[in-house]
Amino acid sequence: MSSLSKTRLSHLKQLEAESIHIMREVVAEFNNPVMLYSIGKDSSVMLHLAKKAFFPAPPPFKLLHVDTTWKFKDMIKFREKAVAQSGMELITHINPDGVAMNISPFTHGSKVHTDIMKTQGLKQALDHHGFDAAFGGARRDEEGSRAKERIFSFRSKKHRWDPKNQRPELWNLFNTRINKGESIRVFPISNWTELDIWQYIHMEKIDIVPLYFAAKRPVVRRDGIDIMVDDERMPIAANETVEQKTVRFRTLGCYPLTGAIESTANTLPEIIQEMLLAKSSERQGRLIDADQAGSMELKKAEGYF
Amino acid sequence: MSHQSQLIEQDIHRYLDQHEHKSLLRLLTCGSVDDGKSTLIGRLLHDSKLVYEDQLAAVKKASVAGQGNQDSGELDLALLVDGLQAEREQGITIDVAYRYFSTNKRKFIIADTPGHEQYTRNMATGASNCDLAVILVDARKGLLTQTRRHSFIVSLLGIKHVVVAVNKMDLMDYDQNVFEQIQQDYRDFSKKLDIPNIHFIPVSALAGDNVVDKGTKMPWYQGQSLLHLLEDIDTQTDLSKGDWQLPVQYVNRSNSDFRGYCGTITAGSIKPGDDIRVLPSGHTSTIKSIVTADGDLHQAFAPMAITVTLTQEIDISRGDTLVHASNAAQTTSASQFKAHLVWMDQQTLSLSRDYELKLGSRRINARIKHIDHIINVNTLEKGFSETLTLNEIGLVEVHLDAPIPAAQFNHSKGLGSFILIDKISNATAAAGMIEDLNTASFAAANDHLAALNLPQANQQLASKSAQEVVEWAMGLRGKTIVTTNFGPQEAVLLHMVSQVAADTKVLWIDSGYNMPQTYAFAEKVVKQLKLNLVAYTPTVSAARQDAVLGGIPTIDDPAHAEFTEQFKLEPFKRAMAEIAPDVWLSALRREQSPLRQQMETVAHGPNETIKVSPLLDWSLEDMQAYLTRHGLPDETRYFDPTKAQAGRECGLHELKN
Secondary structure, eight states: OOEEETTEEOHHHHHHHHHHHHHHHHHHHOSSEEEEOOSSHHHHHHHHHHHHHHTTSOOSSEEEEEOOSOBOHHHHHHHHHHHHHHTOOEEEEOOHHHHHTTOOHHHHHHHHHIIIIIIIHHHHHHHHHTOSEEEOOOOTTSSGGGGGOOSEEEEOTTOOOOTTSOOOOBTTBOOOOOOTTOEEEEOTTTTOOHHHHHHHHHHHTOOOOGGGSOEEEEEEEETTEEEEOOSTTSOOOTTOOOEEEEEEOSSOSBGGGBEEEEOOOOSHHHHHHHHHHOSSOGGGGBSGGGSSTTHHHHHHHHTOO | OOTTHHHHHHOHHHHHHHHTTOEEEEEEEEOOGGGTHHHHHHHHHHHTTOOOHHHHHHHHHHHHTTOSSSOTTSOOGGGGGOOOHHHHHHTSOOSOEEEEEEOSSEEEEEEEEOOOGGGHHHHHHHHHTOSEEEEEEETTTOSOHHHHHHHHHHHHTTOOEEEEEEEOGGGGTTOHHHHHHHHHHHHHHHTTSOOOEEEEEEOBTTTTBTTSSOOSSOTTOOSOOHHHHHHHOOOOOOGGGSOOEEEOOEEEEEETTEEEEEEEOOBSEEOTTOEEEEETTOOEEEEEEEEOTTOOBSOEETTOEEEEEESSOOOOOBTBEEEESSOOTTOEEEEEEEEEEEEOOSSOOOTTSOEEEEETTEEEEEEEEEEEEEEOTTTOOEEOOSSOOTTOEEEEEEEEEEEEEEOOTTTOHHHHEEEEEETTTOOEEEEEEEEEOOOTTSOOOOHHHHTOOHHHHHHHHTTSOHHHHHHHHHHTOSOEEEEEOOOTTTHHHHHHHHHHOTTOEEEEEOOSOOOHHHHHHHHHHHHHHTOEEEEEOOSSOHHHHHHHSOSSOOTTSTHHHHHHIIIIIHHHHHHHHHHOOSEEEOOOOGGGOHHHHTOOSEEEOGGGOEEEOTTTTOOHHHHHHHHHHTTOOOOOOOOOTTTOSTTOOOSGGGOOO
16 A cells, blocks of 8 residues: 555546546446456456456446457467456457458458457447446546546447547546436546556556566567567568567557567566666557547547547 | 656656656636637647647647648647647637646646637636636736636636736837836736736747746746646645535445445545534434445545445435534534526527526526526626626526525535536526525425426326336435324335335424323334324323313304314414425325325425325225235224314315415
8 A cells, every 4th residue: 555644545446446436426327337458458447447446246238359369369368367256257359340351460461450340349249238337547648639538428320439529527527427328438547648558567566468568579670660479360472571579569459460679677576667768659659549630539439539 | 858858768657656646737718819818728738848749740740731830841739739620721719628737746737719700608618626726817918808718707706826927028128117107007906806816927938038938038937837837736625624525426236235425525634433413404423334346445535436334234325415513513404595697508598488407416497587687797896687698707696496405616616516407408507606695585486386287297197107106206306305293104105105115294283182092003104114204293181171171062063163273273283384395295085085086196285286196096995905005004093082073174274376
């Protein structure tokens, strides 16, 4: 426990309390909430907070992972372990249309892949299970369009987000009223920054996917970014070579779309040290944001998390 | 990126330890594009070295493309804090945007709101979670209408610390007189407001003077730079010293043995062993433990999100508030109050519609009864209006369907603030701050229940079970009572009611003439169902009536009517007046008497009550089957000497308004 003094809370403890408050509010006010679980560090923190919010009971909702089939193998392994430890039920959804069309980021590009496997897949899963509230691990410091996102973000029946017509959010009084078929996306860690997340993982000793730590991994350099060869589906061109490099990942997603960084940081303090001294922002390793100007904003309007 | 690079490089462990103990400051920035507000925030981020190279490169690219408000070419720091694409195209910020940065002392959350007249709503939203406001004043223009507006809203939303940043000093040759004049003007104006701590800093966001570093241009300014002031200022109103309050958000029943009450402490602190009171029921208990995943705590304080268990189990649900048994003076239950509303919806306020009010963890029907006045945010003048429109602020009288735990906003932000939700569009229609809980002068009225469409309700309930009717009646959220005479099968309704809310008042008009077996039966039922029994008795005792006034008159005696009045009706009327229920549950059944034959499940009762008779269509067999199924006691040797004949009405069920 790290409080500032006997009756003052440190910033991390204040953020923790705020997130717990949000989660309890959702469980108390919605019929069928779910937690989007993406296996990354933010999801790990969100799951940890959920366990705290409902202790000694397990969190009273299910986890949902929208699997694109292109996640790192280590992520899936970690997912199974984390779910087993949580005592919660996991729903894994893979867009069957995408599978039928054989969607691949290598052949269809990141834009089509993300739209079909993530955005459409997510909508299918939410519709199928009739979830009226979905927790997501997005943070406002991640990207421009997120800075104005609400904590309780209203979505139409078609899952659309309208940045010009958001409900004002005052104090910690959240408007949870929706009509049938509409839903709310809830971001309990909105006010956390990347640094907060890492410090909290350190402080609370939260388990994270080993890919965040440096290790020798096979990578191919493409468009100035190191892409890890995680399985045999990755086509290697004649002029490309697979190199063994000591790398790690700052963010995790689909392996063909996630750039590795050369690093030897293999402890949490070293990772945090490296992040603090880094010269580029977290999402730079993510290829999906760079598609077009304001691209995250467009994706969100279409229903992406 | 980064401040403190040296420490990070040399001793990351020490850095982490330091940073786990940082405090948090939430601040609001008010001003328009012209004041250079975005530039100021961009400067804070840039000069405290919190900008990544890829972000900076994007800004450089945009600056060259002329997307910023600056002349092309120069690095436009405002673009660092820019938001959505649509707004970028318009060159303005149109909403609340949240920015994050930290130094080695503090983490900061900036709520960045625009200064345009039509966006009072956004400012109020941004201000609601802030402890401090930075108000920008353009040194060339001095105090403007918008400065007054910003300051008023900041004050209304309870922010006690304001930093007035007099910007663009570079354009006024860093003239001390300009700064001092603005300082004086602001001090004069702010006397009308409730802002106890005001600081003034002359800055140039563009050139960087007094933002992070002090610079050399204004040696006459002796104070701290903006960033250093923000790092050092103590805004903690010391929440932990107020009266302890825990609005119950969620009841955690992880297994049959565990019942934890979860919520975020809005004020004060608590330890195991402390006596607590539940609002609105008034029941008391003692804190047994404060349960967290990190182990039980010896003490918990605001704003921790905790789970408590109690030594005695009492009925507590979401929407109730736990307070210290000793110091609950400023937190009470109220069904009417005066409040300031900031109207936030395109749809204007209607005095003839119900809104949903959310306060703490409670949601309840509310109606705005009266607009005392509206306040012109530019001049602070009061005026009269029939309604509130978007961005208008007014002092209004709020009436709720039932009392809820509440406090005045200046005593407790947590229990003194609320939102109103439009029940049709679901939009958040208004933000409210309770100004006055003193409701003595308010006329008692309960329009929501009075407006209930009875034929429609009866139609809807026709196909429902008795239990569902009970739940419906208790869901009206008025003050509910159930009456009983402890006659045969009376345990049926009492059991149904106690299943929904164990603390419901059970009213018994005890004439003093009941049979011994009835008294014994009453004891038994009350004990088994843990009823909240309220017995009303006549003002004349049975013994006196018997000894002096000739006992019970026979039915044909003209004195019988007066006797009935004295022994049955008067105590009942007194009870109804004192308890003032909104909903009256009764165990009447049609087959009991010709009068009851014609009754409706939902009807108007005396004292403007809604009278509900869930068992109206039940037969004696139904009643007995229910008693057997639930193992409930019964006593069939019942006789009411005051009525003289079974099936005769005393008149209690014929009382009208």
